[in-house]
Amino acid sequence: MAVFGTWLAALLVLCIYSFLYKDNPLYKFAEHVYVGVSAGYFVAAEYHNVVLPNLLTPLYRDFAHKFYLIIPGILGLMIFFAFSRKLNWLIRFPLSFVVGIGAGLTVMAFLSADVLAQVQATAMPLNSLNNVLFVGGVLTTLVYFFFSAQHKGLVGGTAQLGVWYLMIAFGAAFGYTVMARISLLIGQMQFLLGNWLHILK
Amino acid sequence: MTKLTQLDRRWIFLAMGLVVAAALLVDLKMPVTISQDVRRAYDLIDSLPAGTPVLFSWDYDPGSMPELHPLADAMLRHAMRKDLKVVMMGHWVTGIPLIERQIGEVIRKDFPGKAYGTDYVNLGYKSGQYVVVVSMAQNIYDAFPQDYYHNRTDTLPLMRKVRSLKDVAAIVSFSAGDPGLLMWIQFAWQRFRIPVTGGCTAVSAPEFSAYLQSNQLQGLMGGMRGAAEYEMLIGRPAMATTGMSAQSLGHFLIIAFIIIGNIAYFAIRKREEK
Numbered sequence: 001m002a003v004f005g006t007w008l009a010a011l012l013v014l015c016i017y018s019f020l021y022k023d024n025p026l027y028k029f030a031e032h033v034y035v036g037v038s039a040g041y042f043v044a045a046e047y048h049n050v051v052l053p054n055l056l057t058p059l060y061r062d063f064a065h066k067f068y069l070i071i072p073g074i075l076g077l078m079i080f081f082a083f084s085r086k087l088n089w090l091i092r093f094p095l096s097f098v099v100g101i102g103a104g105l106t107v108m109a110f111l112s113a114d115v116l117a118q119v120q121a122t123a124m125p126l127n128s129l130n131n132v133l134f135v136g137g138v139l140t141t142l143v144y145f146f147f148s149a150q151h152k153g154l155v156g157g158t159a160q161l162g163v164w165y166l167m168i169a170f171g172a173a174f175g176y177t178v179m180a181r182i183s184l185l186i187g188q189m190q191f192l193l194g195n196w197l198h199i200l201k
Numbered sequence: 202m203t204k205l206t207q208l209d210r211r212w213i214f215l216a217m218g219l220v221v222a223a224a225l226l227v228d229l230k231m232p233v234t235i236s237q238d239v240r241r242a243y244d245l246i247d248s249l250p251a252g253t254p255v256l257f258s259w260d261y262d263p264g265s266m267p268e269l270h271p272l273a274d275a276m277l278r279h280a281m282r283k284d285l286k287v288v289m290m291g292h293w294v295t296g297i298p299l300i301e302r303q304i305g306e307v308i309r310k311d312f313p314g315k316a317y318g319t320d321y322v323n324l325g326y327k328s329g330q331y332v333v334v335v336s337m338a339q340n341i342y343d344a345f346p347q348d349y350y351h352n353r354t355d356t357l358p359l360m361r362k363v364r365s366l367k368d369v370a371a372i373v374s375f376s377a378g379d380p381g382l383l384m385w386i387q388f389a390w391q392r393f394r395i396p397v398t399g400g401c402t403a404v405s406a407p408e409f410s411a412y413l414q415s416n417q418l419q420g421l422m423g424g425m426r427g428a429a430e431y432e433m434l435i436g437r438p439a440m441a442t443t444g445m446s447a448q449s450l451g452h453f454l455i456i457a458f459i460i461i462g463n464i465a466y467f468a469i470r471k472r473e474e475k
Contacts, residue, residue, distance in 0.1 A: 187267020
């Protein structure tokens, strides 16, 4: 069975890679299989890992103590009103909970991790070249994104320096992106040459 | 020269495929230097005393396996050697079988003395992202009433010690995106001050530099390179180390193509100017 799985996976990988030559039915076949299997897997996994242990089993076994679970259960079922033209307005109730909880939890998290902590980390003593470059980079880049003053004279020169910092950052990001894509190719090569063809040392 | 600038990109794909395959076939070994970020992550795990519970989160799917699977392998191996108690879970639905695969490849194969429930636990997958993290910080049994094998979580010896997220000494996330490392930083570190480390795909590595610099993240392994460095640190070069040699050759090829392309471009421009 494991051998069959390896062969199936290898053939599907080759189907996907055939797109590099040109778009073709084999690629489309593999793409549709991937999407279909992922969607089916998602539904089954959600049911067995979330709905069953967190809702149905407690309700069935310990209904007296966890009756409050009925509320999220009903709200969850109300999502299916999305399929009804007359009653689809009812999905606003569960969605409002999702949006409310999401916003409530994430606003503070983003503010503390992405704003306050970053500002705090930038306020560093200018006692080394590294720190000077760092703070200089933050300030000049911020000046570039300040559009309420014309980028001329001192502001223009500072903004231009900020552009250089941005270019270096984009270059680093691009380099990492190239590395990521080649890593994926290496992984698939290791699978094809190793697990499938057994010709790797 | 004009032909060079109009080269069919399929030739580039073919060249890249051949170079990578050749590097893997000859098992080329190139040196890997250890970066400070990876060493910080290693030191965090290495400094924990035996018996300390840690949480490993598999936040990726098979699409990111080449980058994150070797890293998870190396870090899990390190944790097992240090006799840490590992609580495993995942935020990506298509990543569920990857935890099982790693348990088979690392623990059952090389650490057969480790017992399920006492030395490690697989809680499996749970949707809900940050809601799950916050819920785990209040009561882990509510978030995960049962483990991957349908055992009641509160009956497992390890989970009796780990009643909430606050009982783990560190969180390690193998992250391919959202939900992943960023979510753990924002909720586990910022709200509950639990040290967070881990690895991410190379694409998202630059994004995490800011969190490293602000000490919200205790070390970071970026992509296959990070995994290779961690393999070197634990003294067990494996798939990522071999892969990095192919990676280096691939980069050489890209640099060569960029140089050739630029030479051709400037030569044509000069000719047109004349």
